[in-house]
Amino acid sequence: MTLSPQTASQMTRDLCRLAPIVPVLVVDDVATARPLAEALVAGGLPALEVTLRTPAALDAIREMSQVTGGHVGAGTLVTPADVRAAKAAGATFGVSPGATPALLQACADEDLPLLPGAATATEAMKLLEYGFDMLKFFPAEAAGGAPALKSIGGPLPQITFCPTGGVNPQNAPSYLALENVLCAGGSWVAPQKMVAAEDWAGIEALAKAAAAL
Numbered sequence: 001m002t003l004s005p006q007t008a009s010q011m012t013r014d015l016c017r018l019a020p021i022v023p024v025l026v027v028d029d030v031a032t033a034r035p036l037a038e039a040l041v042a043g044g045l046p047a048l049e050v051t052l053r054t055p056a057a058l059d060a061i062r063e064m065s066q067v068t069g070g071h072v073g074a075g076t077l078v079t080p081a082d083v084r085a086a087k088a089a090g091a092t093f094g095v096s097p098g099a100t101p102a103l104l105q106a107c108a109d110e111d112l113p114l115l116p117g118a119a120t121a122t123e124a125m126k127l128l129e130y131g132f133d134m135l136k137f138f139p140a141e142a143a144g145g146a147p148a149l150k151s152i153g154g155p156l157p158q159i160t161f162c163p164t165g166g167v168n169p170q171n172a173p174s175y176l177a178l179e180n181v182l183c184a185g186g187s188w189v190a191p192q193k194m195v196a197a198e199d200w201a202g203i204e205a206l207a208k209a210a211a212a213l
């Protein structure tokens with residue numbers, strides 16, 4: 001099977017329209033995965049990105065995929081092997097910090113809609129040449145923040161973005177106000193301490209506040 005970049009972008013764009021914030025999750029303990037996803041979805045954040053940065057990540061994706069109303073994707077996709085593992089675990093989309101031809105091909109082969117990362121006009125233009133017009137702007141704050149993304153939108157208005165990396169409740173509104181931003185990614189809605197303490201009501205409240213941004 002080969003998923004076209006155009007179709008992949010349409011699918012990730014639809015996901016990014018579900019809520020203003022996509023939680024970026026680092027799951028250490030698979031036992032927390034399902035209640036964490038339930039709290040975030042209940043709070044109004046249905047699209048979830050589980051980073052492949054911990055040994056528990058793939059099992060966490062498997063668990064979270066059972067949660068009604070959730071859309072669980074895999075983040076930190078770097079290699080074709082990551083893509084195959086994410087797909088096998090049940091991820092319905094992928095997110096990568098950047099993009100390589102091998103990664104793009106693996107996502108097409110696995111039918112995994114990818115939100116590929118770009119930080120500069122040239123990177124965005126290369127992805128546009130492939131057919132991707134829904135991108136992750138990463139690392140958002142370090143790469144110039146909302147002013148940089150606004151500037152990229154001048155010559156490249158056909159590309160829409162999900163800025164991620166250093167986004168927080170204070171600066172999120174300045175991104176979300178841009179015409180070329182559909183949503184933003186952020187880890188603050190699932191603080192490690194609250195997850196460890198199993199404070200699901202607290203996390204649901206954070207999600208509600210983020211959903212209202």
Ligand SMILES: O=C(O)C(=O)C[C@H](O)[C@H](O)COP(=O)(O)O
Pocket residue numbers: 024051053075076077095096097138164165166167185186187188
């Ligand atoms: O691992 C990945 O693929 C990523 O997507 C990196 C994330 O963008 C950051 O982890 C966002 O984290 P915060 O800056 O804490 O919101």
